[in-house]
Amino acid sequence: MALLEAINIGRVYPGGVVANDGVNLAVDKGEVHAVVGENGAGKSTLMKILFGVEHPDAGQLLLDGKPVSFANPREAIDAGIGMVFQHFSLVPSFSVYENVVMGAEPRTGITFDRQKAIADVRALSEKFRLTVDPLPPVGSLPVGQQQRVEILKALYRNARILILDEPTAVLAPQEVQELFVAIRSLVEQGRTVIFIAHKLPEVLEISDTITVMRQGKSVGRVKSRDVTEQELATMMVGREVVLRIDRTQTPAGAVTCEVNGLRLVDVRGNDICSDLNFSVRSGEILGLVGVEGNGQSDVIEAIAGMRPVSQGEIRVKGQDVVPMTVLERRQHGISGIPEDRIAQGLAVGASVAENMVATRLTDTRFVRNGLLDLKAIRAHAQALIERFSVRVAGPNAPVATLSGGNMQKVVVARELAEQPDLLLVAQPTRGVDLGATQFIWKTIASARDAGCAVLLSSADLSELLALSDRLLVFYRGKIVAAFRNTEAVSPETLGTYMLGLSAQTPEQMREALA
Amino acid sequence: MSTEVERIKPVTRWTQFRREAGRALVAVVIAMLVTFVIVFLTSKAPLEALNTLLTAPIAKTRTIGLWIDDAAKLTVTGLAFSLVFQARQFSMGVQGQVYIGGLIATYVIQTPIGQTWLGLPLGILAAMIAGGVYGFIPGIAKARLGANEIVSSLMLNYIAIDVVNYLVRVQLGAPGMLYTDPFPVTSVYPALIPNTRVDLGVIFALVAVVAVWFALYRTNWGLKLRLVGHNARFAAYAGIRSSFIMVSAMTASGALGGLLGSMFVQGQIYGKLNVLFEGGLAFEGILVAIVARSRPLAVPFVALAYGYLRQGAQLMNIRTDVPAEVIGIVTAIIILLVSSTFKFPGKAFFGRLFGIRPGVSVSAPAGSAQP
Numbered sequence: 001m002a003l004l005e006a007i008n009i010g011r012v013y014p015g016g017v018v019a020n021d022g023v024n025l026a027v028d029k030g031e032v033h034a035v036v037g038e039n040g041a042g043k044s045t046l047m048k049i050l051f052g053v054e055h056p057d058a059g060q061l062l063l064d065g066k067p068v069s070f071a072n073p074r075e076a077i078d079a080g081i082g083m084v085f086q087h088f089s090l091v092p093s094f095s096v097y098e099n100v101v102m103g104a105e106p107r108t109g110i111t112f113d114r115q116k117a118i119a120d121v122r123a124l125s126e127k128f129r130l131t132v133d134p135l136p137p138v139g140s141l142p143v144g145q146q147q148r149v150e151i152l153k154a155l156y157r158n159a160r161i162l163i164l165d166e167p168t169a170v171l172a173p174q175e176v177q178e179l180f181v182a183i184r185s186l187v188e189q190g191r192t193v194i195f196i197a198h199k200l201p202e203v204l205e206i207s208d209t210i211t212v213m214r215q216g217k218s219v220g221r222v223k224s225r226d227v228t229e230q231e232l233a234t235m236m237v238g239r240e241v242v243l244r245i246d247r248t249q250t251p252a253g254a255v256t257c258e259v260n261g262l263r264l265v266d267v268r269g270n271d272i273c274s275d276l277n278f279s280v281r282s283g284e285i286l287g288l289v290g291v292e293g294n295g296q297s298d299v300i301e302a303i304a305g306m307r308p309v310s311q312g313e314i315r316v317k318g319q320d321v322v323p324m325t326v327l328e329r330r331q332h333g334i335s336g337i338p339e340d341r342i343a344q345g346l347a348v349g350a351s352v353a354e355n356m357v358a359t360r361l362t363d364t365r366f367v368r369n370g371l372l373d374l375k376a377i378r379a380h381a382q383a384l385i386e387r388f389s390v391r392v393a394g395p396n397a398p399v400a401t402l403s404g405g406n407m408q409k410v411v412v413a414r415e416l417a418e419q420p421d422l423l424l425v426a427q428p429t430r431g432v433d434l435g436a437t438q439f440i441w442k443t444i445a446s447a448r449d450a451g452c453a454v455l456l457s458s459a460d461l462s463e464l465l466a467l468s469d470r471l472l473v474f475y476r477g478k479i480v481a482a483f484r485n486t487e488a489v490s491p492e493t494l495g496t497y498m499l500g501l502s503a504q505t506p507e508q509m510r511e512a513l514a
Numbered sequence: 515m516s517t518e519v520e521r522i523k524p525v526t527r528w529t530q531f532r533r534e535a536g537r538a539l540v541a542v543v544i545a546m547l548v549t550f551v552i553v554f555l556t557s558k559a560p561l562e563a564l565n566t567l568l569t570a571p572i573a574k575t576r577t578i579g580l581w582i583d584d585a586a587k588l589t590v591t592g593l594a595f596s597l598v599f600q601a602r603q604f605s606m607g608v609q610g611q612v613y614i615g616g617l618i619a620t621y622v623i624q625t626p627i628g629q630t631w632l633g634l635p636l637g638i639l640a641a642m643i644a645g646g647v648y649g650f651i652p653g654i655a656k657a658r659l660g661a662n663e664i665v666s667s668l669m670l671n672y673i674a675i676d677v678v679n680y681l682v683r684v685q686l687g688a689p690g691m692l693y694t695d696p697f698p699v700t701s702v703y704p705a706l707i708p709n710t711r712v713d714l715g716v717i718f719a720l721v722a723v724v725a726v727w728f729a730l731y732r733t734n735w736g737l738k739l740r741l742v743g744h745n746a747r748f749a750a751y752a753g754i755r756s757s758f759i760m761v762s763a764m765t766a767s768g769a770l771g772g773l774l775g776s777m778f779v780q781g782q783i784y785g786k787l788n789v790l791f792e793g794g795l796a797f798e799g800i801l802v803a804i805v806a807r808s809r810p811l812a813v814p815f816v817a818l819a820y821g822y823l824r825q826g827a828q829l830m831n832i833r834t835d836v837p838a839e840v841i842g843i844v845t846a847i848i849i850l851l852v853s854s855t856f857k858f859p860g861k862a863f864f865g866r867l868f869g870i871r872p873g874v875s876v877s878a879p880a881g882s883a884q885p
Contacts, residue, residue, distance in 0.1 A: 306750065325755075327753030344745075347740075347748050349744040350741060354737060358741055359752045359753060361737065
């Protein structure tokens, strides 16, 4: 019998994003159980449900074969479940032992028994080979040691099951090995570890059993000794999902957008990216590849006018758009599908019609002498709703009543209502169901076929590979590789450049840069 | 896919209106019940007090006049707050705009113009311009300098109150007096119903309702303003200059505040400039706007209802042993209930009472869902 079991878990976030949809997970006692999947596959949501942070809309949890439900993390901790989040919850100015015992301090009478706390923490760290000095303040420790403090915190509260959410993401390779030593010693002493990751070699090294998640579903449970990295990757990405949009080998059109010597800095003046040079031609999709936070989405924001440019120029149709306002850029033929539709792409409290007309308030079809033509605005929305098959009660319905996929369709409909010259797309299908994903992909591809130049950034490699004609790989704000997208380009090849393990020479890049 | 269509409930304006109106009514009823309890506990003649509270405002033509006049003024301040709230700016400056508007109208009326029929419209116009400028200041300070509009507008209120106070004492009024001489009749709003306070201001309030509604829902500016209020980041992405919208919303709201100032000093209520003439009414606009959900067309109805309670409380204060401050309890409870978007204890509450957590089928029989 499994120690911890999740059956048919479903979780839909407000706003309609389906995070979990029929997820099954069975963790045996004393094993390291890895849960793998791409970004947005629903791993973190599942773990939050196990730890009582989120509550499932459907399905049930069994602990020791008995149904349980956790109203909050406290109840999960009492049941013997501990979790270490990607972002630690430690008090930097408190010492290691204070952080570990906080909330469950050993006492003598009414006073805090510091000596016992220090001794307990020291004993615990020796027992599980989580070497860390109990005395210094947590803020002075490197990230790897802070993570150990988090693990000790869970163990101090007698966690039988320890959930580690992407523990290796923040660690250097050396620290990863030390973490694995600790995990093995935990398992030897009868604890169970649930390990979330997306780096496959590590997963195969440390885990006994692997559950693969994709698009909010669990798609398989395998023993790690029976599976190869390639097989896991196939399960994660799901080949049948990837529809390679047919790329009509249109001759490259004229250059629509040319970025010359672009440099962006953050509020503190540190470089986000520097010395970027590339161009996009009409009728092609240029994919910007990179681990999130390597500058690719910032470049797109800069072209859209949402981020100041520190140096360089962005020529669109021969004209530098850097001095232009957002409105002028839109009138110059730039439109965009932003990364976060709820934060930036929509006013969810306003109606669908108002959202669809928001970028056209200088258009005399809708606004004359400062007055709105409500009839025309409603008709415009109705036409777009039909053309983009948005499932909505009507043009006057608030956007908040739509599902995630349909919200995104409202954004896509607004931005592609008229053919733009340059389309900026970031994460177009994050948290969007499969049907809407295919529709959005086809819409972007047909805009390209009609002569639009498209800049696409996405955390989903299969999306980039399916849509792009050329690919640029970003690492720490620089372009480290450029490819024409052929069958020869695989996620693994891109991966080595994304992680900065290798870089192309300028000569190698030149062919695919223009 | 067809199930997805069915899942979308068409939210019509009517159902939304019913929901909001029902919520406001429940809030008022709860607030009144609490008031009744307090009056019963504290008053020697509770029934008489309650009777005064509930019926006195419509007992005489004169008191009806007081009620209608109060409601008109509450409407204008409610509109001023609704306008900035819809743009999600929390400017609290109506009070200051009222004083500055009243002050500037007084200066205009004290010139020879005040003796002519031009005194009335020019006084109003001057008050609105002055109020607009006074609303513009916290707006531009926020747009250019990042100054928090709540703080700057509140501080400007105190400046306006004390400037008026000073000027009335040393310059505008006779020495030692707390008010000016009465304005010439040509500069005072004519009464619509003789011997009551119901004057031209009521018409202005109604015109203002329509004007604000039209501006918000029928003009380009209003749509931009509401989009900025819904999501300023989105508005920027769509190419809307949110700083311009922000400043202009505060300026327009300031003009309404100035109009209210003119309605006080040029209205039948005073017909002259007093110190502290506004008596705390401007801030009641926050309550009106919150209960009306910043919808201009709902504002006059909320103002009528709340004005009635205010007048009832005033009369109760004069005629019985219950102080007018009791109405503060009503106000507090209404604001608390309406702004917290409370739900009437229903399904969820009773579900929890009997240990059933809605939405989680933990009680599913074991074995039924085994893989």
